[in-house]
Amino acid sequence: MKLVERLAANKSTIVKKWFDLVAATYPPDTAKFLKANRDPFHNPVGKTTLEGLSAAFDALLEGADPVVLDRALDPIIRIRAVQSFSPTQATAFILALKPLVRELWSKGPSDPQAAADLRQIEDGIDQVLLVAFDIYLKCRETLFQLKVDLEKNRIHHAFVRAGLVADTPVQPSAAEPKGAV
């Protein structure tokens, strides 16, 4: 059997191990929750991560098409982009798939064809990582845009500019309020 076929046949085991490794990027108590809770609305991080990894795994075996990968990985990376991870921490879980693939590969034949197969999959994983990084950046840009928009939309500032808000003498900061609603 070719490596791709063996990977496909072992998908559930590999994705499960991969998921466990991603869960381990969270503190132990959180990892426990992510793995144990099956309710998709109560545990959106666990659900999204598992689904995304599974879809990305399929996409990898089907030739690592960037568009398909983007769809598969966006939900996971979107979450990690707001969870206080560094850029590396947010995306490095992709590389965790490599040793899992090699583990399976090492149990099979070691002829030149097999070595070429492994290289091909590993190149594919590199591709997955690059897509992940693009998504990460896109999410961070959205986030910064939201911050900028919030500043811009402070309706109050428009009022200050229009001269509609007078300073209250005892409280000079009234001219520069960080208004809430």
Next chain:
Amino acid sequence: MKDLPKAKDFYSRLAHRPDSASDWMDVPVEIRKGMYCYAANPKSLDTLGFPYARDWNPVEGDWKLPENWQQIIHEGFKERLERFRSFKVFMDICVRCGACADKCHFFIGTGDPKNMPVLRAELLRSVYRNDFTTFGKLLGRIGGARPMTVDVLKEWWYYMFQCTECRRCSVFCPYGIDTAEITIMGRELLNLLGLNIDWIATPVSNCYMTGNHLGIQPHAYKDMLDFFVDDIEEITGVRVEPSYNRVGADILFITPSGDVFADPGTYTAMGYLILFHYLREKYGFDITWSTYASEGGNFGFFTSHETMKRLNSKMYAEARRLGVKWILGGECGHMWRVITQYMDTMNGPADFLQEPVSPITGTRFENAKSTKMVHIAEFTADLIRHGKLELDKRRNRHLKVTFHDSCNPSRGMGMLEEPRYVIRNVCDHFYDMPENTIREQTFCCGSGAGLNAGENMELRMAGGLPRANAVKYVHEQHGVNMLATICAIDRAALPPLMQYWVPGVDVTGLHEMVANALVLPGEKQRETNLRGEPLEGMEDDSDE
């Protein structure tokens, strides 16, 4: 091939979060960018007479604390244990069963265990045991006690401002422990050291000085409503005539200032104006706006009981000054928590007002017997129920609506059916989100309790994830394109949340949809909705 790295070893070398120590007390607090709000402007604290106003920066080592800060905290803690029985009980009775642990949207979204409600409470409880229980004094750390240090203080500050006081956790606690109340106390204690955040302190100061969070002066408030009057005339051909500060009106209307000054709340404010005009024309309804009590919200609630009381009192002072019978309140969240849960023992009972009765249907709002303040969703639902509104649902038929139960009206006052009833009567398509994400179990927007700032956007997006995830589900299942809500904070906080997680879903207030459907006497054929968007398909209908 024996040198192949094992998956685990390989992965552990990649940068990822350092493993938490086994005991939470050993995990040092790290104040992360995007997760905290800026420190309060000292001028705002000064205006309010809050102590220790100063410039300080949460990410710097030195918080410039007063020398005797530990004593201040200890005495503040003691005073509150004596004053608030609930606080004392909540400190004592938690059995650490963990039922609440995974129920907080901040834990679910950030993955940070200290956002588990039980741990959030332990932050204070550990100091309580150390300072106030013999058990804790004797056993120390084994008994779950620890002394107050600067690091503990920083941990308090970081996590008390990662709680939206939404009370979701309390729904699941077998003892009814309300972690929101613990956060409220934690914030009060921090306040004693001048450790507030600016997104709260400055609005409170503004509200104290001018009557609303944004610091809008009365004439500007009126100008803004006058803009709406012009817009409404353009869209409907009818000129509505709101009245302001009118002595002798039957009813006083108070709504959060966000409705008047921030999109998409502004469309909801236009909705109120249209509804009141309709009721006046048809039934002689008599209501006035106030440019002084120009804020329904109460950010004072997020600082201390005293400040909440101060801000709340002006609404009733204005009702007394104008001599109205009762108060109708707009679509707001925490305003209703303050009214329902605290007002009565704080500034009430409002005996000088009358028990609210709808002048149109005769319905007696018994739930508002003492506070004399009625939620507009309830008021409108009652009108519809009695067939008092002429509604053309077709004008909302491009909407596929879902409803976000705001934490305060749902868990804080039990308002669950009324908004849904109204939506079903003004829209053709309504889809509820999954059961364990709505009503009493609703997931918070992630930006409540004064946390809807810009600098903590990561926190807001992570905290809002469970909510957004449920919206995404109905968006994908039913094509939902509109998220309705009856809270001004939600109307400000949910649009960015949707932009990040579920693009294609917009946010609206209830009365924007009501007004779009409401057929005004003498109106022209409407070509757009209140947002100025063309009403698709309506032209065809008129030909039919």
